[in-house]
Amino acid sequence: MLIGKIASMFGIYLHIPFCLRRCKYCDFITYAGKEELMPSYKSALIRELRHQARKIHGLPARADTVFFGGGTPSLMRAEWIREILDCARGEFRLASGAEISLEANPGTLAPGDFSSLLEAGVNRISIGVQSFDEGELALLGRIHGPDQAVEAVREARREGFRNISIDLMFSLPGQSLARWKENLYEALSLQPDHLSLYSLILEPGTRLFEEVRQGVLQPAEDELAAEMYELAQDELDKAGFTHYEISNWAREEAFEARHNKIYWKNQPYLGLGAGAHSYLSGIRTVNEKTAEEYIRKMQAANLGSEAFPAAVEKLSLDLYTIQQETMMLGMRLTKEGVSERAFHERFGVGIADVFPKEIERIIARKLAEWRDFSDGPHLVLTKGGALLGNQAFQEFV
Numbered sequence: 001m002l003i004g005k006i007a008s009m010f011g012i013y014l015h016i017p018f019c020l021r022r023c024k025y026c027d028f029i030t031y032a033g034k035e036e037l038m039p040s041y042k043s044a045l046i047r048e049l050r051h052q053a054r055k056i057h058g059l060p061a062r063a064d065t066v067f068f069g070g071g072t073p074s075l076m077r078a079e080w081i082r083e084i085l086d087c088a089r090g091e092f093r094l095a096s097g098a099e100i101s102l103e104a105n106p107g108t109l110a111p112g113d114f115s116s117l118l119e120a121g122v123n124r125i126s127i128g129v130q131s132f133d134e135g136e137l138a139l140l141g142r143i144h145g146p147d148q149a150v151e152a153v154r155e156a157r158r159e160g161f162r163n164i165s166i167d168l169m170f171s172l173p174g175q176s177l178a179r180w181k182e183n184l185y186e187a188l189s190l191q192p193d194h195l196s197l198y199s200l201i202l203e204p205g206t207r208l209f210e211e212v213r214q215g216v217l218q219p220a221e222d223e224l225a226a227e228m229y230e231l232a233q234d235e236l237d238k239a240g241f242t243h244y245e246i247s248n249w250a251r252e253e254a255f256e257a258r259h260n261k262i263y264w265k266n267q268p269y270l271g272l273g274a275g276a277h278s279y280l281s282g283i284r285t286v287n288e289k290t291a292e293e294y295i296r297k298m299q300a301a302n303l304g305s306e307a308f309p310a311a312v313e314k315l316s317l318d319l320y321t322i323q324q325e326t327m328m329l330g331m332r333l334t335k336e337g338v339s340e341r342a343f344h345e346r347f348g349v350g351i352a353d354v355f356p357k358e359i360e361r362i363i364a365r366k367l368a369e370w371r372d373f374s375d376g377p378h379l380v381l382t383k384g385g386a387l388l389g390n391q392a393f394q395e396f397v
């Protein structure tokens with residue numbers, strides 16, 4: 001179904017749901033104080049890799065990317081990462097030069113750990129710095145201080161990483177524009193290859209959400225958050241970075257996150273681990289969330305079991321939903337947007353044939369525009385549209 005004629009990329013995502021402590025804003029699938037489960041979790045991941053490689057029909061012939069996300073994947077020993085990657089190489093043909101990313105948190109890696117990860121096969125490291133300010137890090141409930149953040153980035157470079165990404169957060173309660181600018185400058189001074197900048201989202205159920213609800217903390221005003229985003233657009237532009245996705249900037253095209261581009265281009269991926277999502281042949285599956293139950297299900301899986309033995313949800317998407325998602329995700333790509341030609345090759349119709357009114361509206365509101373590329377027109381967000389991206393995406397819901 002519908003994976004079409006365009007050359008599609010395929011990625012493997014491995015979720016590592018362990019953290020030393022839960023940050024105050026975090027609602028991700030992760031567990032603190034359960035590190036003793038990690039060895040059996042690692043074995044469950046390897047079991048799932050093997051199982052899925054044998055049981056899912058029509059898997060793409062080779063994987064272009066592998067991504068260890070979390071949680072805190074840097075809590076896993078490098079030898080376990082190597083074991084998992086060896087299994088991935090054995091079960092799936094990894095493309096030569098495949099991007100292999102791992103999310104690392106400052107305060108979880110000792111000297112020498114980065115080179116062990118490199119030796120294990122990881123070639124891109126994404127460091128969860130979030131802020132260089134002691135008070136902001138405390139407010140977020142991060143386990144690290146500013147010095148550890150700086151040291152983690154320097155150590156990654158010293159030990160040989162050639163593709164380093166830094167995550168920062170903005171629009172924090174009490175954060176001034178000047179303070180945000182200092183965070184940006186501090187990050188740039190470390191010469192990262194890639195930056196991901198996220199506006200704080202107060203998720204119900206988190207400690208930060210409660211503190212704001214009780215009036216202990218004041219949330220950032222929308223206007224200030226917009227100024228912070230625009231400041232980042234300008235400063236990173238001056239520093240030579242390309243803004244290629246709503247929240248992401250790269251020093252060169254080669255450093256754009258290839259794995260995440262698979263999601264944004266609505267291409268297939270296999271998600272392994274607790275709570276992981278997969279998207280293959282128009283079917284989305286979601287795995288069991290708890291680490292214990294995921295491990296139990298994978299231990300019970302045998303060759304007689306169906307594909308997705310740990311799945312708790314399976315949803316077959318209809319054509320229109322896939323087209324909507326292709327637009328919503330693709331429009332996030334601020335540099336290239338959605339190619340008319342790629343859309344046509346995939347679905348056999350043009351973008352404006354499926355969404356005539358929606359496109360008319362977002363263009364009239366100056367949220368998006370058609371731009372010429374070597375393969376023809378692409379529908380791309382305007383600079384102002386990047387700031388109001390959600391308003392454009394909502395047209396395709």
Ligand code: SF4
Pocket residue numbers: 018019021022023026027028030070071072105128
């Ligand atoms: S390190 Fe990341 S995943 Fe872990 S608790 Fe903090 S925000 Fe959540």
